[in-house]
Amino acid sequence: MNTESLFRPFALKSLNIKNRIVMAPMTRSFSPNGVPTAEVANYYSKRAEGEVGLILSEGTVIDRPSSSNDGNVPHFYGADALSGWQNVINGVHAAGGAMGPQIWHMGVMDNHQSGWLPPVPFEGPSGLNRPGNKNGNAMTDADIADTIAAFGRAAADAKRLGFDTLELHGAHGYLIDQFFWEGTNERTDQYGGKTLAERTRFGVEVIKEVRKQVGEDFALIIRLSQFKPSAYDYKQAATPQELEAWLTPLADAGADIFHASQRRFWEPEFEGSDLNFAGWAKKLTGKATITVGSVGLSGDFFGAFAGQSSEPSSLEELVRRMDRGDFDLVAVGRPILADPFWVQKIRDGRNNELKGFTPAALGELVVA
Numbered sequence: 001m002n003t004e005s006l007f008r009p010f011a012l013k014s015l016n017i018k019n020r021i022v023m024a025p026m027t028r029s030f031s032p033n034g035v036p037t038a039e040v041a042n043y044y045s046k047r048a049e050g051e052v053g054l055i056l057s058e059g060t061v062i063d064r065p066s067s068s069n070d071g072n073v074p075h076f077y078g079a080d081a082l083s084g085w086q087n088v089i090n091g092v093h094a095a096g097g098a099m100g101p102q103i104w105h106m107g108v109m110d111n112h113q114s115g116w117l118p119p120v121p122f123e124g125p126s127g128l129n130r131p132g133n134k135n136g137n138a139m140t141d142a143d144i145a146d147t148i149a150a151f152g153r154a155a156a157d158a159k160r161l162g163f164d165t166l167e168l169h170g171a172h173g174y175l176i177d178q179f180f181w182e183g184t185n186e187r188t189d190q191y192g193g194k195t196l197a198e199r200t201r202f203g204v205e206v207i208k209e210v211r212k213q214v215g216e217d218f219a220l221i222i223r224l225s226q227f228k229p230s231a232y233d234y235k236q237a238a239t240p241q242e243l244e245a246w247l248t249p250l251a252d253a254g255a256d257i258f259h260a261s262q263r264r265f266w267e268p269e270f271e272g273s274d275l276n277f278a279g280w281a282k283k284l285t286g287k288a289t290i291t292v293g294s295v296g297l298s299g300d301f302f303g304a305f306a307g308q309s310s311e312p313s314s315l316e317e318l319v320r321r322m323d324r325g326d327f328d329l330v331a332v333g334r335p336i337l338a339d340p341f342w343v344q345k346i347r348d349g350r351n352n353e354l355k356g357f358t359p360a361a362l363g364e365l366v367v368a
């Protein structure tokens with residue numbers, strides 16, 4: 001099939017990429033004490049060699065004492081971790097790639113199965129990580145102000161190290177999304193409220209601070225999802241009007257690109273139209289968007305965490321939507337986790353060489 005539309009260049013502010021394919025951010029937990037190793041750098045530079053247009057890093061956490069629930073998730077603060085990230089971006093650039101870190105604060109989490117715990121309790125808008133499940137503290141105004149400043153420092157460091165863009169992780173039920181979601185935000189101050197529009201305030205303030213730190217010309221991505229890991233089919237915005245009320249303040253605050261996370265990109269967001277989440281985000285804001293979710297695979301990523309394999313599948317529907325102008329970029333997760341050279345195989349029509357995805361790939365940093 002003709003995949004040419006995936007192989008047009010794309011440029012926006014600081015971002016200049018050779019094709020429309022983005023490596024989705026994927027936590028790997030291969031960074032002991034939060035420091036990305038030479039193996040991690042090699043894992044990313046292999047994807048640049050494999051001609052992934054834009055690499056988004058795994059989520060990498062900001063400088064707050066309980067921003068993570070896993071000692072092997074990389075930090076985006078501190079001299080050792082930042083020097084590890086310097087090696088990562090140098091390697092990616094040397095191989096002709098472009099990259100942005102995914103800047104993350106996990107918010108309130110379940111305790112990690114390893115038994116590792118941060119030095120202080122988890123923090124979030126109301127101490128909840130899902131309705132009725134308290135496993136942390138409600139943040140004070142001082143906590144919120146310090147957290148926003150820490151997002152800003154991470155952004156300034158991303159630019160200083162030479163990354164091409166950065167992505168804020170505002171999806172999947174983590175800190176920024178815990179503020180968006182009424183199920184985890186029970187605040188009655190200015191960071192809470194009955195409407196989604198009111199609950200965007202924390203996200204808006206984070207974006208404004210990040211924008212202040214990186215300047216106007218640095219491309220800023222924010223990742224959002226309707227679903228939560230504890231509520232797969234949840235619709236945070238039940239109508240296009242609510243979606244508009246959620247996204248417009250984020251766009252006005254300085255987001256350039258919406259990364260609209262879905263489990264399956266072909267699922268319509270609202271009744272009466274086949275537009276997906278990225279399609280609606282672009283239509284409502286006029287901003288560039290990234291779609292994602294089971295591109296080129298038969299099963300979704302929750303299945304992968306439950307130990308399921310996936311077979312390669314056709315890109316026809318993806319290309320149909322891309323050609324219609326629904327979104328600008330396409331993020332691909334598991335196929336690129338499992339195969340650094342997936343993009344080249346797609347471009348060259350070497351479909352018989354596609355590997356699909358087996359959960360074994362989760363246990364290693366695949367480089368060949």
Ligand SMILES: Cc1cc2nc3c(=O)[nH]c(=O)nc-3n(C[C@H](O)[C@H](O)[C@H](O)COP(=O)(O)O)c2cc1C
Pocket residue numbers: 024025026027028058059102169171172223261262263292293294295297300301304331332333334335362
């Ligand atoms: C192992 C693994 C780790 C992930 N970690 C993250 C993460 O750190 N941040 C994030 O936003 N999404 C994360 N995701 C979700 C992916 O970015 C992506 O949205 C999802 O896998 C769907 O894309 P796919 O069907 O192409 O794999 C992860 C997914 C997988 C499989």
